[in-house]
């Protein structure tokens with residue numbers, strides 16, 4: 001892989017993997033986006049929205065930091081949930097550092113406890129990131145940092161706001177310093193290893209959440225159908241929105257198709273911006289009763305099949 005730093009004779013290239021873990025809604029996706037400096041994983045006010053394991057790649061001079069932006073970890077009940085947890089820990093298997101992201105305002109100890117327990121056993125460098133400092137008073141923050149540090153021997157503690165970017169450059173510099181010497185794994189212009197197809201589905205799914213709020217069933221999904229470049233340089237994207245019941249299909253379509261039109265329009269606009277090219281987006285709603293049990297969908301969204 002070539003990069004500008006191979007030929008300059010300056011600092012040697014470095015490259016490493018950072019696993020980002022934390023309870024749902026802690027702000028992991030937002031932090032990855034801020035570290036990378038571009039939108040690579042969806043954020044939403046709704047918990048447990050990150051299904052596929054998207055990776056962000058942050059660059060800091062000659063250093064490439066590969067971020068495994070893992071799905072929220074929570075007590076898994078269903079097969080789909082267990083697959084998400086397995087994917088999350090897989091991301092932390094051979095990391096050069098593990099970031100535990102904590103929301104100090106809504107931190108729920110029962111969600112944190114299992115993570116703290118597992119972290120104690122891990123040999124990697126562990127960084128505690130207390131996020132959302134823009135919305136939290138200093139005293140309780142410091143108290144929480146003390147408490148968590150007593151539970152796990154963290155190598156560093158960072159206070160950041162992934163949203164405003166406060167403290168993130170310092171965290172990034174520190175992470176860069178932890179990365180081992182070695183060639184870059186990705187070309188410079190590739191900020192995410194998630195295929196554009198998958199990223200495009202994430203964008204649509206985010207709009208579904210935004211526009212349908214509580215009406216949208218948790219077990220709906222967006223599947224890629226096709227992704228083709230047209231001769232004029234624009235891209236044609238076809239996707240399927242899978243729901244489990246007929247009445248859910250009606251909700252997604254809206255009156256005379258008004259809802260799906262609005263969802264498609266907003267997703268198309270965002271995709272145009274992210275991809276930097278003209279986008280034609282076609283959405284179809286499909287009812288598939290037992291989709292969550294269907295193995296092929298797991299594979300499509302990048303999860304291993306877990307029994």
Ligand SMILES: Nc1nc2c(ncn2[C@@H]2O[C@H](COP(=O)(O)OP(=O)(O)OP(=O)(O)O)[C@@H](O)[C@H]2O)c(=O)[nH]1
Nearest residue numbers: 025026027028029030044048050072132161162163
């Ligand atoms: N005030 C404030 N809100 C934040 C900050 N970082 C993230 N949020 C908000 O917290 C919510 C959850 O953020 P996400 O980045 O989606 O959280 P996540 O940990 O990736 O969530 P899952 O995908 O469920 O695991 C969103 O509404 C974010 O806008 C922050 O620094 N300050």
